Amino acid sequence: MSDINRKLRTYFDGKIVRKDLTKSIKEGANVPVYVLEFLLGQYCSSDDPSIIEEGVANVKRILADNYVRPDEAQKILSLLRQRGSHTVIDKITVNLNIKKDTYEAEFSNLGIKAIPISEDYPSKFDRLLCGGIWCIVQLEYEYIEEDKNASPIHIRKLTPIQMPHVDxxxxxxxxxxxxxxxxxxxxxxxxxxxxxxxxxxxxxxxxxxxxxxxxxxxxxxxxxxxxxxxxxxxxxxxxxxxxxxxxxxxxxxxxxxxxxxxxxxxxxxxxxxxxxxxxxxxxxxxxxxxxxxxxxxxxxxxxxxxxxxxxxxxxxxxxxxxxxxxxxxxxxxxxxxxxxxxxxxxxxxxxxxxxxxxxxxxxxxxxxxxxxxxxxxxxxxxxxxxxxxxGDALDKYFRLGKNLNQRDTIAVRKMVGGFIKLLYPDGEYTKEELEEVLKISLEMRRRVKEQLKKLGGMEFYDVNFSYIDNETFEEFYVSVPEQGGGKLIPEGMCNPGQVYTVAQGKTGMLGVFRLESQMMPGNGKFERSGLGSDGKCKEATNTAFNFLKANSNRISGSISTTTKDYIINYQDLQGIGMTDKLALPTLIALSSVALGKPVASSLAVLGEISIAGTLIKVDELANSLQVCLDSGAKKVLLPIVSAADIGAVPSDLIGCFNLIFYSSAEDAVYKALGVE
Known part of the structure; x- marks a missing residue:
């Protein structure tokens, strides 16, 4: 016998059951599990196989003979009338009839009401009055001609099958x-x-x-x-x-x-x-x-x-x-x-x-x-x-970090309280055990907040949940396993012509787009794939190629737009619809592949240029930077015209990046390729 079972026997005898017995009978009898397990706890509370076998047979017999199926209610009542007494298993609810000052029982499956019952039962088993419990009831039948208003059915003995009350x-x-x-x-x-x-x-x-x-x-x-x-x-x-x-x-x-x-x-x-x-x-x-x-x-x-x-x-x-x-x-x-x-x-x-x-x-x-x-x-x-x-158990050893708002705090406290009730109902636990509970509670709520940030943007940007040790003042951050790894913008150098940009897709959501380029000998053709049939996207890419044709000498004398062909594949990495803010990323991709120079590692390109090379500032700068952070970017290329909006971005978000400002289209190309 294992240690656990020995302890269960000692402290919870009569309240435990072997779960395989429940499974074996449950498959054949459609009674609630808790009714079945109560009977098994009564008859099979032993480790002796022969006693268990006999007990299971008893339970099956009791269920076959006494469990009332709703469609057989009249048959049982008829049997009760013929024999004068019968034992049933049914759900009993007791009500107090104030007019008569008596207690009356109602049988759920048997379908009979207003059966008089001794007041000893409801006072002893208070759950009879609160929604009812399953019981084994010995019934008697005696019809008295003189008193036609009285019920002929009487309760001789009632034994609760469910726990009548819990200590x-x-x-x-x-x-x-x-x-x-x-x-x-x-x-x-x-x-x-x-x-x-x-x-x-x-x-x-x-x-x-x-x-x-x-x-x-x-x-x-x-x-x-x-x-x-x-x-x-x-x-x-x-x-x-x-x-x-x-x-x-x-x-x-x-x-x-x-x-x-x-x-x-x-x-x-x-x-x-x-x-x-x-x-x-x-x-x-x-x-x-x-x-x-x-x-x-x-x-x-x-x-x-x-x-x-x-x-x-x-x-x-x-x-x-x-x-x-x-x-x-x-x-x-x-x-x-x-x-x-x-x-x-x-x-x-x-x-x-x-x-x-x-x-x-x-x-x-x-x-x-x-x-x-x-x-x-x-x-x-x-x-x-x-x-x-x-809920206040964690205050003794820890406090919650500043990224948790009121709703997050309530959620975490509820979970900490719930786990303590399940695992330490006696209220005795160590600091380490509480920390374990706190970590999983923070993670379960952070998962909700991470998704809210995706759907609601900046309003929910504060997802870096943490807790602080009251003694050492150390702060510990709790992450969500599925958010780790799988970064869209990889670390390390990419191939020349590979550029990542963050912009608004067709659906209005912000997301990451990847450009991959190739160059081959030819006569100045520019082919694009992955754009679909959206005219605005093609227009933006043409803007970039025309700008390069007119200004390639200002970027580098070795870029040719007449003896080479260029192919760029555009990828919508998050399925939000292709963006039309593609002129600047396309210009950087073309320059990168033409010069054979890769862009800086972990770089996200923000911003856009017009056909004349005018800089256009970034919409929703704070949200765009949040997407850059989630996607794994470490450096962000920003137009100088967006510098004024920096004040509206939370400082701890700005601290996550190396921000690189550019003042013209050519400047953006230089800085992206790391050419000073």
């Missing part, structure tokens, strides 16, 4: 016996995963999926390949979360039904998860606005009043392309429907973005056959932990 202190005491790694293993096995088949990073990402269940009003997004179990936790494991499949929904269903005056899903569940985000669709026009309001504040206005709720929002969906392609061509929020995926105000409300592409596609060996908590126990203590707050 959170018992959990906190039990946690002290486990190391951090052991506890992570227990938590992952409780949701059915086998930690021994996962890397350390994958374990943390799977734990992050549980944050919406343990934190109030937490907004999480996970996009990734298919079959990585994105929606499994919210559908199967937790009885406190609901999965909205297909995405079609209404404001009445989700938030508040004005006609019935009832609160929707956000008021009834701890967590509302949307499967397949691409299909999210509100029938009401104001649906997304109300959702934005709710995601930011946890409240929403309907009619004359404002309602509050604590449900977390989860958005899961599939990414169809590779992440590299998405990062270059659009954003990681691309799978969202257009009205959400381009709305920076909506996306800014996401606290956490789990990189689903890092989680492996699940195979049978990823699912555990070992002991974990009964799902219902796990769900209930997680629900109890929602009442506690650890």
């Amino acid at each position: 959170i202190n018992e959990l906190k005491q039990g946690r002290k016996a486990f190391t951090k790694d052991e506890w992570i293993s227990v938590m992952l096995r409780s949701i059915g995963m086998e930690p021994d088949t996962l890397t350390e990073r994958e374990k943390w990402l799977l734990l992050a999926r549980m944050l919406p269940l343990v934190e109030n009003n937490f907004n999480l997004c996970e996009l990734g390949p298919r079959s990585t179990g994105k929606s499994h936790l919210y559908k199967e494991i937790s009885p406190n979360s609901i999965l909205v499949s297909g995405g079609q929904t209404t404001v009445a269903n989700l938030f508040y039904n004005m006609a019935r005056k009832t609160v929707g899903l956000v008021g009834l569940w701890d967590c509302v998860a949307f499967d397949e985000v691409a299909g999210i669709n509100f029938k009401d026009k104001d649906g997304i606005q109300i959702m934005k309001d709710y995601m930011a504040s946890g409240s929403f206005a309907r009619g004359k009043e404002e309602k509050s709720a604590s449900a977390s929002m989860v958005f899961v969906g599939n990414i169809n392309q590779s992440v590299d392609v998405l990062l270059k061509t659009s954003s990681l929020f691309a799978p969202f429907p257009p009205e959400m995926g381009t709305d920076t105000a909506f996306l800014d409300r996401m606290h956490c973005y789990i990189p689903g592409w890092e989680i492996p596609k699940f195979r049978p060996q990823h699912f555990t056959n070992d002991y974990g908590f009964i799902s219902d126990y796990l769900a209930e203590f997680i629900r109890e932990l929602r009442k506690e707050q650890y």
Whole structure:
């Protein structure tokens, strides 16, 4: 018996179950996992194979004989009348009838109401009054002619199948016996995963999926390949979360039904998860606005009043392309429907973005056959932990860097608090353990901010998230793995005639364009490829060639526009549509290939010239420099007419480059080629 199992036996006996038994019965019986696991915890709590076999047989028999299927309700009632007594497994809700001053039970699958029940049960098992729980109930049937108004059905004995209440202190005491790694293993096995088949990073990402269940009003997004179990936790494991499949929904269903005056899903569940985000669709026009309001504040206005709720929002969906392609061509929020995926105000409300592409596609060996908590126990203590707050835990050892705005700070604090509740519910952790939690929390929020910067430009430029150690005052920066490497503008020398420019594409977005040139003997022809049919782009390239013809001697006597042919290929590296700001980059590319001199390493060319060689200043200078930084440029060639706009650019952005100003078209060529 492993150490972990021995400890579970000692501290959590009766609250653990072997997960392979759940799998084997679940495949044949359509009962909630938490009902099944409670019975298995009762009958199979042993390591003796014969006891387990007998226990499984018992559980199967109990389910076959006593579980009420809704379509067989009348058959069960008839059986009860014939025999005079019968035991059923059903979901029971208890209400207090104020007029009669009695408690009455309602049976979900059996479909009967107003059955008198002793007040001992609701006072002992308070969850009967809060939405109901699954129970094993012994029923009796006795019809009395004289009292026709009385119910002939009576409850002899009721035994809750779900946890009637959770002692959170018992959990906190039990946690002290486990190391951090052991506890992570227990938590992952409780949701059915086998930690021994996962890397350390994958374990943390799977734990992050549980944050919406343990934190109030937490907004999480996970996009990734298919079959990585994105929606499994919210559908199967937790009885406190609901999965909205297909995405079609209404404001009445989700938030508040004005006609019935009832609160929707956000008021009834701890967590509302949307499967397949691409299909999210509100029938009401104001649906997304109300959702934005709710995601930011946890409240929403309907009619004359404002309602509050604590449900977390989860958005899961599939990414169809590779992440590299998405990062270059659009954003990681691309799978969202257009009205959400381009709305920076909506996306800014996401606290956490789990990189689903890092989680492996699940195979049978990823699912555990070992002991974990009964799902219902796990769900209930997680629900109890929602009442506690650890958001200020990081203040003892660290503070957050200056690049985090208020929304970023709230998101990071929520995640730090959530991870602490999941991993250290007893509130005992070291500075190193807290730092580990803080790093992953900063990364999950930075992923959201990086994409916002792509979509919203300068408004979200401050993405260099960091935290500062309160003792040493050292500042540590946290990066996002997928942003590293893959720079569009490479380091080191390129071939002569290869030029990178940053400009506005046809779609209005800023991006990087590459020019690659060749020169061969000929009679002064200039060929272009990659421009498509846009006349403005061709006009700009002609401007450059005509300028070179007229002024080549002023650049260098060895450039010939009559005995050589030139070919330039134009590439739109980010799929935003070709730019028409091509005259200056084309002139630099032609001069570079004609002279056999490469442009300076890591250089981005900004600015444009007219046919007469007049300099045209850069539009959106701050945003353009941000794109240069993201693309890997170290030097930036700028027209002197843009110098006046430098004041509007954040100083830490300017500090990232060697800015090279040019005062004429010829000057730009000299400085790009490093000729003084």
